[in-house]
Amino acid sequence: MTRETDFSPAAERSPGGATLTDWLEGARPRTWPNAFAPVLVGSAAAALAGGFVWWKALLALVVAWSFIVGVNFANDYSDGIRGTDDERVGPLRLVGSGLARPASVKRAAFAFLGLGGLAGVVLSWTSAPWLIAVGLLCILAAWFYTGGSSPYGYRGLGEVAVFVFFGLVAVIGTQFTQLGSVTWYAVVSAVAVGSFSCAVNLTNNLRDIPSDSEAGKITLAVRLGDSRTRGLHAVLELLVPLLATVALAAATPWALLGLLAMPVAWKANAPVRTRATGIGLIPALTTAGLAMLTWSVLVSAGMLIATI
Numbered sequence: 001m002t003r004e005t006d007f008s009p010a011a012e013r014s015p016g017g018a019t020l021t022d023w024l025e026g027a028r029p030r031t032w033p034n035a036f037a038p039v040l041v042g043s044a045a046a047a048l049a050g051g052f053v054w055w056k057a058l059l060a061l062v063v064a065w066s067f068i069v070g071v072n073f074a075n076d077y078s079d080g081i082r083g084t085d086d087e088r089v090g091p092l093r094l095v096g097s098g099l100a101r102p103a104s105v106k107r108a109a110f111a112f113l114g115l116g117g118l119a120g121v122v123l124s125w126t127s128a129p130w131l132i133a134v135g136l137l138c139i140l141a142a143w144f145y146t147g148g149s150s151p152y153g154y155r156g157l158g159e160v161a162v163f164v165f166f167g168l169v170a171v172i173g174t175q176f177t178q179l180g181s182v183t184w185y186a187v188v189s190a191v192a193v194g195s196f197s198c199a200v201n202l203t204n205n206l207r208d209i210p211s212d213s214e215a216g217k218i219t220l221a222v223r224l225g226d227s228r229t230r231g232l233h234a235v236l237e238l239l240v241p242l243l244a245t246v247a248l249a250a251a252t253p254w255a256l257l258g259l260l261a262m263p264v265a266w267k268a269n270a271p272v273r274t275r276a277t278g279i280g281l282i283p284a285l286t287t288a289g290l291a292m293l294t295w296s297v298l299v300s301a302g303m304l305i306a307t308i
Helices: 020-026 033-048 054-082 102-125 131-144 158-179 184-207 209-215 220-224 226-248 253-273 278-307
Strands: none
Touching: 020 054, 033 054, 033 158, 033 184, 033 278, 054 102, 054 131, 054 158, 102 131, 131 158, 158 184, 184 209, 184 220, 184 226, 184 253, 184 278, 209 220, 220 226, 226 253, 226 278, 253 278
8 A cells, every 4th residue: 555644654664664563563453353252152162062162262363363364364375466555545564665675465365374383283283184184274374365367356255255254164163173073052142253253344435446556456345346346245244143043042042132323333334324434434444343242242252151
């Protein structure tokens, strides 16, 4: 990104002069709830079924967090060298701003994906070795989202990948590695978390429709257009989590605590439904992550209360 006046004085600094704060921003902490939420809910679902294992939950958290940081750096690198971020409005991008050398960002991406892969191997080997193949698929999906000669993120499949890997795989995988099986309420929880995660990604792509269109990055938002993207956001941010919460009441009425997160989700959807654009959508990104984390904490608390 070269237009940084709203977020960083990056344009005033020399190339390759990224600070630790810049690297932290490049890791995009606002997206980290996408890693924390599924592990929390998956672990709570394992506890509700009588199979919580704390150290496996911790390993799953390392896997999820490392992968999301790795994919953030991978996207920074791949979009940066393609020039996709040259006219981007949003948080700092290390390569696009010129603050970090592409090779350095690429190494950071590989380092975090490698860390997640290592933790995943340990978790898989102590649970079900075939899960190593799933972990490898996750790493490939992280890299080829915007990397390679034909990135699937440029063909409108980004939200599908987010739903699958940070929803279904993360939640269900967390429960399975602890419990050795999968319950229906873990699947429902995975759908809700995946929907929240998709809403975060969709908001980001909604904001970038003009620059992505110009750069040839055909995201789902570009394919759908502005109005239909906003409608889909309401479904992902509000409707799906609401229905999932009600469905989880069949597992334990305490899961209805998740309804207390819906006002946060409503607030996250506000800039989208009021047709904010560009910088005006930034608050929606932060609040969407908060809504997902709030829902996950409340539903997990409900599941844990049910075990007492």
